Amino acid sequence: MPHLFIKELKPGQMIEDVYMVTQPILRNTSRGDLYIAMYLSDKTGKVNCRMWQATQEIYESLPKEGFVRIRGKSELYQNAIQLIVNQVEVIDPDEVSLADYMPRTDKNVSEMFNEVNSILGEIKNSQIRALLSAFLSDKKLMKEFCTAPAATRMHHDYLGGLLEHTFTMLKVAKSILPLYPKVQADLVLAGIFLHDIAKTWELSYKMGFSYTDEGQLVGHIVHCVVMIDKKADELAANGTEIDRDIISNIQHMILAHHGQYDFGSPKLPATAEAFMLSRIDDLDAKMNQVVTEIENEPGDSDWTMWKNPLQTRLYRKKVTEADQLGE
Numbered sequence: 001m002p003h004l005f006i007k008e009l010k011p012g013q014m015i016e017d018v019y020m021v022t023q024p025i026l027r028n029t030s031r032g033d034l035y036i037a038m039y040l041s042d043k044t045g046k047v048n049c050r051m052w053q054a055t056q057e058i059y060e061s062l063p064k065e066g067f068v069r070i071r072g073k074s075e076l077y078q079n080a081i082q083l084i085v086n087q088v089e090v091i092d093p094d095e096v097s098l099a100d101y102m103p104r105t106d107k108n109v110s111e112m113f114n115e116v117n118s119i120l121g122e123i124k125n126s127q128i129r130a131l132l133s134a135f136l137s138d139k140k141l142m143k144e145f146c147t148a149p150a151a152t153r154m155h156h157d158y159l160g161g162l163l164e165h166t167f168t169m170l171k172v173a174k175s176i177l178p179l180y181p182k183v184q185a186d187l188v189l190a191g192i193f194l195h196d197i198a199k200t201w202e203l204s205y206k207m208g209f210s211y212t213d214e215g216q217l218v219g220h221i222v223h224c225v226v227m228i229d230k231k232a233d234e235l236a237a238n239g240t241e242i243d244r245d246i247i248s249n250i251q252h253m254i255l256a257h258h259g260q261y262d263f264g265s266p267k268l269p270a271t272a273e274a275f276m277l278s279r280i281d282d283l284d285a286k287m288n289q290v291v292t293e294i295e296n297e298p299g300d301s302d303w304t305m306w307k308n309p310l311q312t313r314l315y316r317k318k319v320t321e322a323d324q325l326g327e
Contacts, residue, residue, distance in 0.1 A: 003100055006045035007296050011076040015083065018091055020101045021049075021068045022208040026059040038062070040070065040083055041208065043103040045296060046153060049083040058088065065208040067091040067101070079306040093207065102207075105160030109146050112160075112167040119170045120193055125186045127242045131250075132190055134231040135197065144200035151199075152209040154309060155285040155292075162199050166192060168284050173276070180276070187246075187273040191253035195277060198224035221266060224254045253277050290314060 004017050024038035029052075036051040036059055049070075051058070062068065072085035117136065123129050136142060150156030150165040169192045177185045201223055202215030214223075228251055232242045252274055258265035259278040269275040289309070294316050297304040304314040 003042070006040070006042050006047055006081075007298065008044075009047065009074045009081050009083075010298060011074055011081065013074045014072075015074060016069070016071045018067055018069045018096060020066070020208050021062060022065050022210050024059060024062045024064070026054065026056065034059075036062070036085075040068075042101045043099070043158075045103075046157075047081050047083055048077075049085055051085040051088060061090055062088070063090065065204070065206075065210060067093055067096050078308070080308075098207075103158035105158055105164045107160070107164055107167075109160050109163060112163050113142075113146055116163070116167050116170060116193070119174060120189060123186045123189055125246070127240075127246055128186050128190050128250075130235060130240050131228070131231060131242055131246075132193060134235055135194070135227075141197075141200060145197060147205070148200045148203055149205055149209050150196060150285075152203065152211065155288045157209060159205065162196055165284060165288070166196065169280050172280050172284065176276075176280075180272075183272045183276055187249055187253065188276050190250055191257070191273060191277045192280065194224060194228065194250065195254055195257045195281065196220060196224075198227055219264070221254060221258070221264070225251045228254070249273065257281050286310075 004013075004015060006019075009015075019040040019042055022039045022041065024036055027035055027037055029035055033052070034054045034056070036054040038049050038051075039046050040049045041047070049072075051072075067090070069089045069091050070083070070085045071087040072083050075082055075084060120129075120132055120136070123132065145166075146163045147159055148163075149158055149161040151161070156162065156165040170189060173185075173188050173192055177183060177188060198220035202211060202218075202220040204210045204212050204215075228247060232247055235242060249271065252267060252271060253269075255267040256265055256269040256274045257278050259269065259282060261268070269278050293304060293307055293310070294314050297314075297316065302315060302317040304316060306313050
């Protein structure tokens with residue numbers, strides 16, 4: 001029987017299939033009964049899942065990241081598909097094809113990475129070039145950079161997503177920087193390349209997408225600042241000093257790129273370059289999220305269901321297609 005992909009789920013379906021499970025949590029209902037909350041996913045998406053009338057034994061049998069065969073039913077909850085599981089069985093990872101369960105970018109990874117290198121190669125400041133070269137020459141880090149997702153959900157949440165997000169941001173910056181000649185282009189390009197690079201350390205993505213313990217405790221923003229200091233110290237030990245003002249300006253961009261305290265930003269943007277980085281980051285994340293939600297919406301309605309993270313429904317109709325086809 002073919003696998004029923006997440007994006008194909010409709011309310012009211014009886015389901016018996018294998019999915020990737022992540023982040024199972026044992027909780028109590030208001031009446032004190034145990035239930036398990038978890039995520040189930042495959043390469044097409046992720047859904048919330050609940051197993052009512054659970055036991056400590058069932059919970060302890062579940063991997064933090066792994067595969068399970070479930071029997072249950074899909075339902076609509078708060079305008080989103082949710083799975084209610086009655087039975088769950090842990091499956092050996094060797095019995096499944098990871099290609100069906102790990103979403104990945106549909107773009108060419110080698111071509112994107114080569115273009116990232118090419119754009120960064122246009123940076124004129126020799127100290128910034130030296131700092132970025134210390135990162136680019138770190139083969140292990142660059143392999144992780146090309147593999148990691150940009151997030152566990154919301155945007156670019158697939159293998160290669162971090163590279164794709166960075167690549168697109170650099171392309172946007174290249175397009176608009178000529179319109180703002182007083183903005184320091186070298187700093188913007190460096191900040192974009194480095195702003196999420198610690199996601200390689202913050203996120204776990206060998207089987208499913210989740211946070212490492214260190215990632216939860218410290219986070220990618222702070223760790224990126226640490227990584228920059230470490231690379232600068234290594235360069236200094238080998239005779240290449242990076243001006244402290246350059247390091248501080250790049251680190252400020254990292255610390256401020258979420259744009260608001262409410263979004264986990266330790267600092268608010270205080271330079272033109274930090275503002276540009278923050279706005280380009282938000283633009284690319286939002287556009288990836290919106291386009292993905294529109295493409296993955298089941299059915300043929302002109303409107304999606306309510307999307308809580310975006311606080312809106314999305315209009316899907318292509319109003320210019322007829323004219324384009326007539327040309």
